[in-house]
Amino acid sequence: MPALAARPEADALGAALERLAARFGPRFSASQAVREQHASTLTWVEPQPPDAVVFPETTEEIAEIVSVCSGNGVPVVPFGTGTSFEGHVNAPYGGVSISTARMDAVVAVHAEDLDVVVQPGVTRKRLNENLRDQGLFFPIDPGADASLGGMASTRASGTNAVRYGTMKDNVLGLTAVLPSGEIIRTGGRARKSSAGYDLTRLLVGAEGTLGVITELTLRLQGIPEAIAAGVCPFPTVEAACDATIATIQSGLPVARIELLDEVQIRAVNLYSQLALPEVPTLFLEFHGTEEGVKEQSARFGEIAGELGGGPFDWATRAEDRTRLWAARHDAFWAALALRPGARCVPTDVCVPISRLAECVAETKRDIARSGVVSPIVGHVGDGNFHCQPLFDMSDPAEVATGQAFLGRLVERAIAMGGTCTGEHGVGQAKMKYLEAEHGRGALDAMRAIKRALDPLNIMNPGKIVTP
Amino acid sequence: MPALAARPEADALGAALERLAARFGPRFSASQAVREQHASTLTWVEPQPPDAVVFPETTEEIAEIVSVCSGNGVPVVPFGTGTSFEGHVNAPYGGVSISTARMDAVVAVHAEDLDVVVQPGVTRKRLNENLRDQGLFFPIDPGADASLGGMASTRASGTNAVRYGTMKDNVLGLTAVLPSGEIIRTGGRARKSSAGYDLTRLLVGAEGTLGVITELTLRLQGIPEAIAAGVCPFPTVEAACDATIATIQSGLPVARIELLDEVQIRAVNLYSQLALPEVPTLFLEFHGTEEGVKEQSARFGEIAGELGGGPFDWATRAEDRTRLWAARHDAFWAALALRPGARCVPTDVCVPISRLAECVAETKRDIARSGVVSPIVGHVGDGNFHCQPLFDMSDPAEVATGQAFLGRLVERAIAMGGTCTGEHGVGQAKMKYLEAEHGRGALDAMRAIKRALDPLNIMNPGKIVTP
Structure with a gap:
């Protein structure tokens, strides 16, 4: 079967959906309302709904879904809470969205080891409510009450990262379903290991393009005195x-x-x-x-x-x-309310901290020059900041001005030795910047890894890299 | 050209060595003494010298060497200070050892960003001497005065890791030469990024099996008050x-x-x-x-x-x-001196900290039962400890007893949810434990990545995984 670069054949798609509908019954939906809920909607990235949504409850069920999709060349799009900004959960080639909404169990708290095992649909607030009685907390806090599977997939961070690191520093191990349908376990509960390639950190930040995260072991902190x-x-x-x-x-x-x-x-x-x-x-x-x-x-x-x-x-x-x-x-939400009826297109960049003042000041001058309305808010201890520009989407000239502004913001950050995204991820919207940031060689290496693990390109296709 | 699973053809090897000798002159050596200095000798892993050693001075020279080797199907073995324990620098299929001894420049200290750019041959002590005047230090401290390239490659840690993390937490970015000879840059100087696959952490701990690290950007700390x-x-x-x-x-x-x-x-x-x-x-x-x-x-x-x-x-x-x-x-060295003439075979495991007391105590009982002489020393804040058993290598029964003891140590750690190595790495000696620790699925994923980036299997072959 050739690697996917377009929608799957109608027959193959139909066969996959029929099997999944029969297998998952009421936990399968192809209704328009449910499909639309599972496409990116928060920003100006155009929503691209999947053909169906399935609500599994176990790792094994996810492996079944991925196997059916893999066997029919049908795309799989992992879905947490849908709070990402760059089109991560869109289905540009259709296919099946796997919602982790029903996988919301805190599996085991190991208070003595300061770690916890969770299903991917647990949100960060629910986890912290669960932990509070034991004097523990999970520090990563991206603002939205995102799912932990989604946070791992986008390498999220947020307000506490300056002290406690990002998801890359706080995921000890994962269970994941690879594009082949195989279940793998990575990392473990030891605090450190030198035993082979770091598959945990390869999956963290891969935005579901290399596999579906189905369980996470996370590092915890004691609630400070x-x-x-x-x-x-x-x-x-x-x-x-x-x-x-x-x-x-x-x-x-x-x-x-x-x-x-x-x-x-x-x-x-x-x-x-x-x-x-x-x-x-x-x-x-x-x-x-x-x-x-x-x-x-x-x-x-x-x-x-x-x-x-x-x-x-x-x-x-x-x-x-x-x-x-x-x-x-x-x-x-406060930014949105500044200009009722407008769309907010939040984006983030991150620069070496010595360039932060210069980067923010230059961005403010750009905002003033271009007439964009854009609050700035940022995790500045990491050199990371967000612009939240507000656009009237019915005005093409304003949209074009806004797109040009966001492009200059990213170029400015990269030129200062920074990155096109500190914590939101690449999704669809920032793929075009990766070559400027990483160079052709590193991007080719990413593509080679994608092809090796997902030869059919069924796993969240159209995000991060085109294999 | 088929993937390497034996020594290269004599003609191809000869052609590669001839080209490298002509290109590098006195910085190329095929003398027995130099070759032997570049094979593992610290433990009971049998030394397997390379066919030649080259001493490059730049990333571009390393790319040249790798290209020549790649074109002739000749193995490449990156070499730092040779202080690893598990056979990492051995050349089981011969080939060319690339010494980073002459790549020992501290390229740039960015005091304001708390980072430094170094060549891979800089040792940790030299780096810290260089930084001291600026009130900064690099905290990773594996004991030996290892090279920073080697430390990154083995995901080293040591005494300070309990506070400052391991190499995986302290390498911000890398320059590396891939098995194809292509130069790539990974990561960067921003403190965090969500821009694509984490190639930095894929190369950290890959023990030179996916590429040669030729430059590192490291995170620094202020010297505490x-x-x-x-x-x-x-x-x-x-x-x-x-x-x-x-x-x-x-x-x-x-x-x-x-x-x-x-x-x-x-x-x-x-x-x-x-x-x-x-x-x-x-x-x-x-x-x-x-x-x-x-x-x-x-x-x-x-x-x-x-x-x-x-x-x-x-x-x-x-x-x-x-x-x-x-x-x-x-x-x-103190352990070695306990029993003059014996060999010390240091090895390390790491367990969740709640199992540490039990794991160390059971290991002590095993030492007493089996009659092995083995000091124990460990970075116990991470659940990581070392046995340093001393063996008379001329006594086959004692060697067999020792090997069985070390096998039980690793099995005990894995059974307690730990890892076969917390910081020494896999090399040749611990390959056999990876399936028990990670499972077949994860090991297959590692193999797929190795094949994708090193299809000819020329990059430090015979370490970590057999593709």
Whole structure:
């Protein structure tokens, strides 16, 4: 069977869907409503629904689905919560979307080893609710209440990554179904291993193009004895970025350091009923002992003051902290509300931290020049920031301006030694940037790996690389 | 050309060597002495020298060498300092060893981004000497003064990994020459990226079987404001392991926590002129602020006391600390000196930390039962420990006993959910355990990747997997 580069033959597709319908009964759906729910819709990436959606409950059921699809040359699109931005869950060649919605069990908590085994449909909030009683938490926090399978697949990170790393650092092992339908286990529960190729980290960030993640072993953290949070205004985004750079370089183990520019602060004030001064602002959080967080916060206050920022306003009560971070997490919805009827096209880039101030400032000038409305918000401790431009999709000139702006943003980041995406992933929308970022040789190596593991190109085709 | 499964044809080998000799002149050697220096010799893995050794100075020269070898079906064996234990640098099918000895430049220190670009032949000690003036250090410390290219290739870790992670966590990007001779760049200088397959972590730990690492971008740390170190004796290895487990579970950010059993302490006392009580002992180090390390050390002292350990003896002077860690790093040589004329066959396993006490205690009982002389030393904060058994190689019965002991050690670790190697790597000696650890499916996936990137099987053949 040749590698897939178009929709499968109608006969083969029909045969696969018939078998899956018979096997999964009410857990199979080809209704238009369900199909449309399983296509990318959050941004301007055009939705491309699958031909059907199946709701398996076990690894073995996923292996069955993939085997049926593989045998008929039918594409498979893994689906978590559909909160990705770059077209990851679209089905450009049709096929079968595998929803992990019913695979939402926390399989085993190993408190003594600080790890947990979960099914891929467990969301990060549900996992943390489950863990709280044991004094443990899972730190990766991309904002959306995404599924852990999806977060692994996109190599997600978020606000806590500056302290705790990204999904690549916090997935110890995986169970996955390969495009052949074979079930494999990667990694394990030991904290480290030098036993062979790192298949875990090959699947983390592969966006479902090399296999379907069906179980994850994740590293946990103890809930810190003390948490301190606060906000700190700055006169300019450069000053806020410079304070971030100085904080990181001084080795201060900040747990969160988030920039919201004045446009995003205005959006957040409106959407979340806050009354923050509408200037560039850092949201911060420190984790440690009571003494430790006091020491850290005092040192940050000094750094901010030296760079013209402050006063540093502490939210000592847990409710205030929660309200602050809820507002931060609603930044996307707040941006949308700034311009009712418009579409928000959030995108992210990441640069070496020494280039952060320059990259953000230049992006702000570009926004001003091109007349785009775009709040900026970012995990600046990692050199990672997001633009959330708002477009009137009925105005082709505005859409073209917006696309050109986003292209310049990515080119600027790559030119500064950065990456076209720090945490959202490639999906469909950023495939065109990979050669500029990685070079032809590395891209060819990715293609060779894709062909080796998925010779028929049935696994989430049309994402990351064309084999 | 078929994939290599034996020595190359004599004509092809001759042609390749002739071209390389002409091209590299005095930086090419086929002398017996040089060839023998480039084969594994530290353990009982039989040395298998290459046919020649080349000493390139640039990535482009390595690409040339690999292209010549690839064109003639001649194996390539990357060589750093030759301090690996499992036969990694052997040439079972002959071929050309590529020494990185002359590629020892620190290319660029980016202090503001906490990263450094190095050639692969830079050793970790030389890197740290180079960084010290800038208040920075590279934390990965496998004991031997290994090359950074070799450390990346074996996914090395060592005493600081409990705090700072392993090579997989500290390599930001690589330049590598693939088996085709093509030069690729992976990763970058941004702190995180979701842009495609993680080729960096595929090459880290691939032991040179997928390509030759020719440049590395590494993450650095600021030298901590305060360092505190000390030793703490325990009545049994179980008590020492339980104290380790409690320390990790309590979230204490210990920078080093190393177990030496009573046999290893005796060896260290003799070899390094120390006078430690000959009981199981933890060597510890804490990094932080002055206040922070005091708080951490006090908390560790309490944990140790509750488990019957102590007194916790602090080495406050830098000279005392240096002497302590020098003794720890000489553990291999100290073990060897315990039994003059014997061979030491160090090996390592790693288990989930909850199983550590049980695994070490059972291994001690096995040592007692089988009559093997084997000090135990380990990075127990990661659940990782080493046996350093000493054998009289002229006694076949003793060698057989030793091999059976090492086999049981690995089986025990895998049965406890652990790995056949936490940090030494697979090389030749541990290939036989990979299926038991990973299962057939994962091993087949590794083979498929190897075939995809190295279809002729010229890149360090006979290591990790047989394609």
